[in-house]
Amino acid sequence: MRKERGLLIVLSGPSGVGKGTVRKELFSKAGTNYEYSISMTTRAPREGEVDGVDYFFKSRNEFEALIEEGGLLEHAEFVGNYYGTPLAYVNETLDAGRDVFLEIEVQGAAQIREKAPEALFIFLAPPSISELQNRLIGRGTETEEIIKMRIDTARDELEMMSLYDYVVENDEIQNACDKINAIIVAEHCRRERIEKTYLSMLRGE
Amino acid sequence: MRKERGLLIVLSGPSGVGKGTVRKELFSKAGTNYEYSISMTTRAPREGEVDGVDYFFKSRNEFEALIEEGGLLEHAEFVGNYYGTPLAYVNETLDAGRDVFLEIEVQGAAQIREKAPEALFIFLAPPSISELQNRLIGRGTETEEIIKMRIDTARDELEMMSLYDYVVENDEIQNACDKINAIIVAEHCRRERIEKTYLSMLRGE
Numbered sequence: 001m002r003k004e005r006g007l008l009i010v011l012s013g014p015s016g017v018g019k020g021t022v023r024k025e026l027f028s029k030a031g032t033n034y035e036y037s038i039s040m041t042t043r044a045p046r047e048g049e050v051d052g053v054d055y056f057f058k059s060r061n062e063f064e065a066l067i068e069e070g071g072l073l074e075h076a077e078f079v080g081n082y083y084g085t086p087l088a089y090v091n092e093t094l095d096a097g098r099d100v101f102l103e104i105e106v107q108g109a110a111q112i113r114e115k116a117p118e119a120l121f122i123f124l125a126p127p128s129i130s131e132l133q134n135r136l137i138g139r140g141t142e143t144e145e146i147i148k149m150r151i152d153t154a155r156d157e158l159e160m161m162s163l164y165d166y167v168v169e170n171d172e173i174q175n176a177c178d179k180i181n182a183i184i185v186a187e188h189c190r191r192e193r194i195e196k197t198y199l200s201m202l203r204g205e
Numbered sequence: 206m207r208k209e210r211g212l213l214i215v216l217s218g219p220s221g222v223g224k225g226t227v228r229k230e231l232f233s234k235a236g237t238n239y240e241y242s243i244s245m246t247t248r249a250p251r252e253g254e255v256d257g258v259d260y261f262f263k264s265r266n267e268f269e270a271l272i273e274e275g276g277l278l279e280h281a282e283f284v285g286n287y288y289g290t291p292l293a294y295v296n297e298t299l300d301a302g303r304d305v306f307l308e309i310e311v312q313g314a315a316q317i318r319e320k321a322p323e324a325l326f327i328f329l330a331p332p333s334i335s336e337l338q339n340r341l342i343g344r345g346t347e348t349e350e351i352i353k354m355r356i357d358t359a360r361d362e363l364e365m366m367s368l369y370d371y372v373v374e375n376d377e378i379q380n381a382c383d384k385i386n387a388i389i390v391a392e393h394c395r396r397e398r399i400e401k402t403y404l405s406m407l408r409g410e
Contacts, residue, residue: 122394123396125403125407126407128406128407129407129408158404158407159404161396161400161403161404162396162400164396165395165396166391166394166395166396167394167395167396167399167400167403168394169403178390179390179391179394181387182386182387182388182390182391182394183387183390183391183394185383185384185387185388185391186371186384186387186388186390186391186392187391189327189371189372189373189384189387189388190370190371190372191328191366191367191369191370191371191372194372195366195367195372198330198366198372198374199363199364199366201333202330202331202333202334202363203334
């Protein structure tokens with residue numbers, strides 16, 4: 001019955017908290033009924049990352065051209081690289097009534113909060129600061145200097161929690177995924193989203 | 206980590222929508238981590254209903270004495286009978302940090318909305334008015350006159366939807382139960398409920 005617009009779901013959180021891992025786990029299951037919006041970035045692919053699957057990998061020139069044209073829902077520069085969300089795909093999918101799932105950095109999430117306040121904001125939080133440090137070091141892909149920079153950034157990013165609707169602790173990946181799926185189900189039951197359509201139908205209008 | 210007060214969960218909806226059936230299904234599963242608060246009523250037990258399990262069955266005099274003492278969180282008179290929620294059990298359970306689940310009539314839910322606005326209000330809605338009529342007739346326990354009265358009441362009760370946080374369609378019992386459980390999980394992740402405790406812990410305070 002509900003011909004509402006799809007829900008824009010924004011998963012974010014501090015660097016190193018495990019956003020990418022959680023997102024991959026969510027989409028590894030059959031029957032996920034929301035669409036993943038692939039981000040665009042100018043950073044180099046990490047081992048195993050595939051263009052058009054993990055990210056759209058672009059040059060700085062290409063990225064800056066898109067910013068100029070207004071072709072990005074949000075974008076941010078982070079540790080010297082651009083990250084952003086192509087706008088057209090998001091709008092088309094939402095208009096078709098399907099949910100769109102974004103996994104982005106906190107700077108980008110803050111921009112969406114302003115442009116699309118009706119979106120659903122989920123903050124993935126680490127169980128502790130020391131756990132976050134371990135994860136950043138354990139990844140083994142960055143230099144010591146970059147790790148320190150990331151930890152400082154992560155502390156600031158934790159304070160951004162107050163801009164979000166939900167906080168999910170990433171203690172275990174499956175726990176976090178279950179909570180995120182529950183949040184999406186619950187949001188579709190929120191009275192203000194469905195009341196009007198529902199009452200019309202019940203009254204036979 | 207979270208030593209917050211438990212969540213008061215109120216399931217309500219029009220007469221005949223299947224609140225009791227959904228509630229029983231929810232509590233038939235092992236691992237339900239919220240406590241059921243048994244209502245009190247002056248109506249006669251239906252076949253198979255057990256005192257102290259389905260309801261506390263009381264006389265009008267006993268019930269009115271409890272109202273006088275302020276011993277009820279809410280109470281309502283419905284089709285000539287009183288229904289109410291004993292207050293002491295609810296408060297003790299919430300104070301111990303456990304969630305309490307109430308299944309009550311919409312009149313009672315409206316009273317709780319005023320007294321405990323932080324509670325979580327879930328409206329169980331019928332797929333259609335005719336489906337609601339079928340269920341009221343199908344129950345086979347009431348006279349035609351009472352069924353007509355219940356349907357008129359149910360129409361008015363549907364308009365009360367606007368006082369609720371969530372609307373769950375009772376199309377299939379298991380669907381409705383899954384949604385209710387998702388809503389409870391999601392509410393525990395709401396940022397405003399957990400932000401303060403969480404940030405203190407992360408900062409090592």
